[in-house]
Amino acid sequence: MFGERLSKERKRLGLTQADVANVLNIGRSAVAMYETGKANMDNKALAILADTLHFDVKFLITGQTDVTTNAKAIDWEMLMMISRAIRAGCLSKGIELPPEREEWVVKMLYEHFIDANEISPSLINNTLTLAMAA
Numbered sequence: 467m468f469g470e471r472l473s474k475e476r477k478r479l480g481l482t483q484a485d486v487a488n489v490l491n492i493g494r495s496a497v498a499m500y501e502t503g504k505a506n507m508d509n510k511a512l513a514i515l516a517d518t519l520h521f522d523v524k525f526l527i528t529g530q531t532d533v534t535t536n537a538k539a540i541d542w543e544m545l546m547m548i549s550r551a552i553r554a555g556c557l558s559k560g561i562e563l564p565p566e567r568e569e570w571v572v573k574m575l576y577e578h579f580i581d582a583n584e585i586s587p588s589l590i591n592n593t594l595t596l597a598m599a600a
Contacts, residue, residue: 469503471526476501478580479519480541489518541579548575548585555594567597 476486476497483497490497490511499505515521525531552571556563563571571593579585 467529468507468526469501471529472507473501475521475525477583479521480583481519486515486519490514544579545572545576548572548579548590551575551585551587551590552594555590559594559598561594561598563594563597571597 476483483494483501487494487497496505500507512521512523512526515526516523522531549568549572552563552568552575574593575585575590578589
């Protein structure tokens with residue numbers, strides 16, 4: 467369980483195993499062992515991940531997210547890209563979303579990006595269709 471959460475948190479932050487290994491001054495294979503549950507991470511390493519890479523240690527240990535930690539990891543560039551894509555989609559459809567609907571679309575697409583690490587044009591189109599119907 468810890469290993470799965472470690473892997474998910476690393477990916478949420480857009481980091482590779484090598485990135486984590488470099489910060490912890492260990493080999494990439496050690497990180498892989500943590501993620502597969504073949505080795506246990508010590509408290510010092512957890513503190514380094516929290517302080518240096520903004521890992522959500524509460525999530526790693528309990529599975530519950532810490533909103534303040536997650537706020538540090540917002541990918542503002544991705545949010546801007548999503549916002550531009552939504553506006554372009556609205557223009558191509560000849561529609562105008564109210565601000566609260568646009569905010570909902572941005573949130574839905576960003577949450578999908580965090581989980582799947584991708585956003586397709588068809589997903590944007592389908593989400594806009596849902597937003598117009600609501």
